[in-house]
Amino acid sequence: MSSVAASEVKRSKVEQIKEQSHFLRDPLLEELAEDTTHFSEAAVQVLKFHGTYQQDDRDTRQQRRQEGRERDYSMMLRTRIPGGHVPPQLYLTLDRLADQYGNGTLRATTRQTFQLHGILKKNLKATLASILHQMGSTLAACGDVNRNVMAPVAPYKNRPAYRYAQEYARKLADLLAPKTSAYYEIWVDGEPIPIPPVDEDVLVAQEFVGHGVRLEGPEPLYGPVYLPRKFKTAITVAGENTVDVYSQDLGLIVLTDRKGSLKGFNIVVGGGMGRTHGKEETEPLLAQKLCFAPPESVHQICQAILAVQRDHGNRSDRKQARLKYLVRKWGIRKFRRVVEEYVGEKLQRFRPLPKFVPNSDDYLGWHEQGDGRWFLGISIENGRIQDSPTRQLKTALRRITEAFSLPLRVTPTQDVLLIDIEDRQRDLINQILKSHGVLSKEEIPQLVRLAMACPALPTCGLAITESERALPGLIRQLDRLLQELELQDSPFLVRMTGCPNGCARPYLAELGLVGSTPEHYQVWLGASPEGDRLAQVFQERVHIDQIVPLMRSLLQLYKRERYPQEAFGDYCHRVGIPYLQAQIPQTV
Known part of the structure; x- marks a missing residue:
């Protein structure tokens, strides 16, 4: 059960870069001191683990190339804030940095973090140092590690399950964080800075070795090559699914007794949104039920799950490297058995859960x-x-x-x-x-409030077409369509992404729009409003100007044939994609 067992097969280029990075230092440390506008590809891969992506303005890329100039490079910096909780001084610091070094905006992400855009390479260290001095962090917000841990945001003081979700989000974030000292060496030159105290439960859990869970060296949980791919974790409470727990590599669901005392956690594994057009072996997948974990065992089990992915995940093909593909390949029974081997004891059975209830406004x-x-x-x-x-x-x-x-x-x-x-x-x-x-909640149409888009163009290097810049106009056209059809009381969940990687979780939307070619989108229909059923492809390639006419036909059909109180996504799932395709011509 070695983390370098994958060395027996040909490893991807990124795997080699990670191994040669000296635990996330090289060549980043050297290139940071150079008077250049951007980093090399190797440094960019290491930089991700520190919470930063290198980007360029794709609106100006072609013109600059024609003029013989280099790309307009800048950095996108992402914070790590478990459960989305941001102290006031940290927020004010991020607000100031956005103006001082960024493009004047902050962006709240679908993983409950903030992103700063437009930071120049020469200002990156000063930006990160300012965040660190306010007890913030960007470590592991990106890269092949456990990323920001999500949790329900409602600060209910009279509903203990919500408090447990936030509390364990912080514990898991600390427990699964990289331990390399490179982060502080590079960004604050190793100087002492205020760091929140580590929870006693986390300190105890870090002593757990199990059967190959922890390794020797500076990174006892990750080893010198870290994980094969990114690893996403979320925790929620029974009955609520605002975090889309089934889209996560690792999902936990808090269970309490009638008095509000913590009973433990149901654990699901192997979810993920990312896919690639034209590659059927890549697909969005829902997480599967693994086990129930009592409070005294949950940290050991979570570490073991991560270690199984570390040792057995695909390190030769990054498109097959997520945990979901390991679970799909092995099946949940074998995966459970291997986790039990790492933990050293049999896992308890997954416990019954109430049905998730749609949250129509996400606490607005x-x-x-x-x-x-x-x-x-x-x-x-x-x-x-x-x-x-x-x-x-x-x-x-x-x-x-x-x-x-x-x-x-x-x-x-x-x-x-x-x-x-x-x-x-x-x-x-x-x-x-x-x-x-x-605007107040009441002044914004519910269809608009529910919708989400990824940044896409002009900064994301993976974007095929527009998303954030396209959705505002489109969503208001769809809202007017609902009004016209007298369906304003039946809004549905719309999510748009500029590529198939799925950062806005479009495959869990009642209407998912996934960039396929410039100005064209793949249309997905039929996900559950509760977030426990995936959408399916309805049409492969629809021009953005044809989306509203297409939805007019679909919504007219929905209005005639729906059951009382039936959601749009549930209707599409009930009648089936082949039926809808037979009723509505393909749109190009």
């Missing part, structure tokens, strides 16, 4: 916390926090945070919550938001 608007305080959910279209001539959202959030020192939480749907609000502060907060043109 005003809500009581259960302790006399309030939280406020603010809708952020596609997660982009910025100022415009009509709406100064970025300024409003900064002024509220400065005035009231409120923590924020980033939701899994790219919105934010302001939490721990005193009753006397509500009117002042409402006034600030209104004076800056920030």
